[in-house]
Amino acid sequence: MKKIFFALFILIQSVIHSQNIDLRNLTMNSNLILFVESSDFDYGNKYINDHSKAGFIKVNNYEEILKNDSNIKFIDKEIFCPQSENDYYDSNMINGGGCMGIAESIDSNRKYYGILFFKKEKKKLTLLAHLFKSDFDWKNIIEKIKKVKEIEKSKSPEERYEKSIDYYLKCKDLPNSDFINYYRQVKFLKSDTLVLTEKQLILAKDNFLEGNERYYELISKKFPEEVKQFYINKMKGFLNQNEDEYFSSYDFSEAYERATNTNFMDDSVIGKLKGKLSDEITPKERIGIIQTLIQNAAQED
Incomplete structure (x- = not known):
């Protein structure tokens, strides 16, 4: 039974x-x-x-x-x-x-x-x-x-916060909004952005470079060159897609925007070219646009 x-x-x-x-x-x-x-x-x-x-x-x-x-x-x-x-x-x-x-x-x-x-x-x-x-x-x-039991032994909110961030980073994860809201409530955090030590930022960057893009907001300003190269490499990956594979113009555009620090509503010539990726175009036309955007991103300061 x-x-x-x-x-x-x-x-x-x-x-x-x-x-x-x-x-x-x-x-x-x-x-x-x-x-x-x-x-x-x-x-x-x-x-x-x-x-x-x-x-x-x-x-x-x-x-x-x-x-x-x-x-x-x-x-x-x-x-x-x-x-x-x-x-x-x-x-x-x-x-x-x-x-x-x-x-x-x-x-x-x-x-x-x-x-x-x-x-x-x-x-x-x-x-x-x-x-x-x-x-x-x-x-x-x-x-x-x-490890969580050790966090529970923390003697202060500051110690508990730091050990919790260490835990999440080692687990390649991030705390949820309740965690952030609590530490804002007790005035430890001043915004919705987590505060990390230098050592924690490096670990967050390593997690990001392994493909965990959830860390983008945390590390993009601290490590702009690494972030830029990550997204250029991601854009290059779209060139290897077969013609019958689904192409996500959203994912490619996001990678370009993060590599160049531009936004979705980019009214420049290159921005309008990026916008054509969501139109009905031939695979050859798409590859040409992708190559141009990758070249432009690599030249951006």
Whole structure:
């Protein structure tokens, strides 16, 4: 019965966990985190009436306690497990924005691992999240959780901010708007732009040059030449496209604008030439325009 239910749970929950998760926030919002094997726990339901039920998870063992500041006994206890369409309604599913999850096939001869995140609410634990995909790098995820625990020990907002930025950069990620809004609220940040140390800026630049363009706003003024060359190289990549490949005039134009520090509404001769890329033109004409724009970008100071 457990294997059938577990497969069903993967099918349902993959809709939720197919989205990117901010592991820092998830760790900080959890009071108990367990690294488990699939035989260490069971899911179940208690039916209240014909239209609602109380879901629970019962943990009977664990591989490792990654965090525990709950002071609540959890072994062999029925812990509340919120369920979609019973305890909450996922907005993506209601509004048609969700993606279809595909259940993983379960091999009875194989061990499956996961991480359970619990939140303490009114002296009781509630399941907050369950990571379980078989292709997850568990060692890497556990190391990240332990690094977040070190951030939680910070003695000041300044230290917490700096360590958090270090964490995100090493994970090749960026904090979300809630993080920025909080540090603006406490007057640590003066704008929506993150403040980085010299060492952090170099790491952000390295992440950018590896292809993570989310760092553009942070590093473009500090490293203009590296940014310019990155986008010139990106523009050159469009010359290697086959004629039957989709050409994104938006992506090319953005690369040109960032390489030359111009904007979309460029009314110059070269700007009007760039605008022709969105028109119906032949591949030969497109290549000619791209070559001209690359040459112009390389000559820009």
